[in-house]
Amino acid sequence: MSRRAPSAFERRGMRLALLVALASLLVIVASVVAIMLAIGGSDLDCLGADSGSSAGGAAPSRTARRDIPPDRLRLYQAAGRRYRIDWAFLASIGAQECDHGMCRGDNGYGCAGPMQIAMRRGSPCSPSTSELTEWERWGVDADGDGDKDVNDPADAIFGAARVLRFSKDAPATGGSYAEYREAACRYYGACADGVANYADQVMARAVAYGFHGDGSPAGARPDRSDVQPELVSGGCSQGGETPPVGGVDLGPVVRARAPRRLAPLPASVIAPGFGPSISCDARIVGNVVALMRRYKQRVTACQESGHAASGEHPIGAGLDIVPADGDWTNTMRLARAAGWKESCAASGVAPACARAPFRGVFYNGYPSHGDPAHCSYPCPPHLHLSWNTSASPGGPENAPRTSYFPPSWIDVFGPERDNG
Numbered sequence: 001m002s003r004r005a006p007s008a009f010e011r012r013g014m015r016l017a018l019l020v021a022l023a024s025l026l027v028i029v030a031s032v033v034a035i036m037l038a039i040g041g042s043d044l045d046c047l048g049a050d051s052g053s054s055a056g057g058a059a060p061s062r063t064a065r066r067d068i069p070p071d072r073l074r075l076y077q078a079a080g081r082r083y084r085i086d087w088a089f090l091a092s093i094g095a096q097e098c099d100h101g102m103c104r105g106d107n108g109y110g111c112a113g114p115m116q117i118a119m120r121r122g123s124p125c126s127p128s129t130s131e132l133t134e135w136e137r138w139g140v141d142a143d144g145d146g147d148k149d150v151n152d153p154a155d156a157i158f159g160a161a162r163v164l165r166f167s168k169d170a171p172a173t174g175g176s177y178a179e180y181r182e183a184a185c186r187y188y189g190a191c192a193d194g195v196a197n198y199a200d201q202v203m204a205r206a207v208a209y210g211f212h213g214d215g216s217p218a219g220a221r222p223d224r225s226d227v228q229p230e231l232v233s234g235g236c237s238q239g240g241e242t243p244p245v246g247g248v249d250l251g252p253v254v255r256a257r258a259p260r261r262l263a264p265l266p267a268s269v270i271a272p273g274f275g276p277s278i279s280c281d282a283r284i285v286g287n288v289v290a291l292m293r294r295y296k297q298r299v300t301a302c303q304e305s306g307h308a309a310s311g312e313h314p315i316g317a318g319l320d321i322v323p324a325d326g327d328w329t330n331t332m333r334l335a336r337a338a339g340w341k342e343s344c345a346a347s348g349v350a351p352a353c354a355r356a357p358f359r360g361v362f363y364n365g366y367p368s369h370g371d372p373a374h375c376s377y378p379c380p381p382h383l384h385l386s387w388n389t390s391a392s393p394g395g396p397e398n399a400p401r402t403s404y405f406p407p408s409w410i411d412v413f414g415p416e417r418d419n420g
Helices: 008-040 044-048 062-067 070-083 087-098 134-138 153-167 177-188 198-209 282-295 328-338 415-419
Strands: 246-248 251-256 262-264 279-281 297-301 318-323 358-362 383-387 410-413
Touching: 062 087, 062 198, 070 087, 070 153, 087 153, 087 177, 087 198, 134 153, 153 177, 177 198, 262 282, 279 282, 282 297, 282 318, 282 328, 282 410, 297 328, 318 328, 328 358, 328 383, 383 410
Parallel strands: none
Antiparallel strands: 246 251, 251 410, 262 279, 297 318, 318 383, 358 383
């Protein structure tokens, strides 16, 4: 029996069906590209590059490539580049929490998702009913689908990177083994308990994945033959929106030249009994507010006379700080994050004892500064931070002053720190 030729009507229907199928395929492709662009910004090659850039950590070892699903590995690396955290450490947290799986829904303790981030108020993971949970504060819509979902791998991994960097004080890429181990302890809430030797397990796995920060245990670093050669992809974003002057643990650093004026601090970050208003150079106000909130501190002085005439107080770039709740442990955390070390505390200045953008960190061991155990009456206990400026000691505009002078430039944390 011969086959009947399709009618004109049928041919039009077939063409329409083909066009519909092609359009659907294009929508799918466009969606995938949009998701990848949302994760990597304009650096699509950076997300797809199977390498560890200098901003995100070393290249993955064969162990990492064997243990981590390829799509998940790319997310860990992309988040590492975006938030300047070692991707191998971030991936090890993901393995420890959910074995690179999904772990959807509340775990019964108020944490959820692939990175087990606190998301339910009044739960063991987030005991307060009034304060924001880690997910509410640091969660992000990383894949650009319009939904900030703790159960979505991209959102969860990028959110966990923010939690670790901005809430748990994980160091920037290149930080030491000890610094990352401390961040693992803070992420879990303990270094170890009856359930897991959490921090040591995380760090051992991170090393196996390719982490090689200073202080890694002898014999723990993977044989370099186990690490795949790094593929360099030109133009990859290193994180931050402004060309950095230097990279530090608290975020990218930029040189700000405007606005050259004073601006008041919000009352919420001023210590009770000080004020009624305190002003700083406008270029550091965002930094001050972010640091005070993050480390639970309050300001007692910024721009004012009566301090060292050649220092940063007269120019609005010096800050005196006390804990908001009387807990000097948090003040020490801020001091250490800013670069303070006991070995150089008597000088307190960069580069040994202050990290950019700070010129000086004056605390325990520096005369007339420190916590109550190191600074008692008539010395008022406090931490002092000085931002590096063109008018700081050693700078081209330095001179004794008793009134405000706007420096030509001030090193500050860039937009990512201020928005964090």
